[in-house]
Amino acid sequence: MTPFWRGFRDASPFMLVVIPFSVLFGAFARDAGMDILQVLAMSAVVFAGSAQFTALALLQDGAPVLIAILAGLAVNLRMALYSVALIPHLGHAPFWLRAVMSYMMVDQAFAVAVKTYETEPMPQGHKVAYYFGVAMSVCPLWLVFTYVGAAVGQVIPAAWELEFALPICFIALTAPLLRTPAHMTACVVAVLSALALAWLPWNLWLIVAALFGMMAGAEVERRMA
């Protein structure tokens, strides 16, 4: 199997989450007063579901536009960490490829790709192909099913609580990463920090909690080395 198709296969279970999440976003955005073109444009241009939900919910609550934008961007600051963490694996690629790969840098793509890079050695070129495979299995669905949600509206009953599939998805992405005591420490510290700092304004708790978790993991690794 080529690296592209391996990546595609490895990320394909997440289609089960991306599809309902996209439909929910499309319907939610239409409800918030956007037309279909605007909903699709938002998903295509911003390309980050959690941040889009965050910003629209704030606008619906009557928050100032600037606050909604900054809160959405704060949720996405985590991707700066993804952007650094991918350098050792994808940094060798030509500039235009790095530009394309940046556009597709979603949580599932990052988590699936890095887990594979760290557990199985592969040549640099294969890493790029693998990344594209992972990204192509989930990214197009985001656009297609945002459109479906925007076009048909509230087809998913709220009682099904399908929005909860997203946290479950992130938990499923995390579980296989907990390979060493250092990884476990990073996870526990990040979770406790997120809960303790949830009161911070503009969603800044996420990036701060992530940095605390990384520092804890790195420190445990250093001491055990």
Add this chain to the structure above:
Amino acid sequence: MSDAVIWTVILSMGAGTYLIRFSFLGFLGDRALPPWLLRHLRYVGVAVLPALVAPMILWPDGPGSAVDPARLIAALAGFAAGWRFGVVPALIAGMGALYLMRALIG
């Protein structure tokens, strides 16, 4: 929401998000990173992903709101299944536990 507000949000969040994603991978490219930084970067995924969802799971209605025991138990079931078996079992166990708890305790 007016059209102007909507397009402002779309374009500024789009530009900001792309810059965040492109930031290091795009501008630094193949630069070698110091060992201390690489050591920290090994823990990005395992710190970011659970931190993002922990408050959502504990407080569905915002920080400090009532804890929903059904969602807490569902998250634990999803974690156990994800740890042991993988993504699809995690989804089945998590959503299954959620519906079961809704049927049992509401």
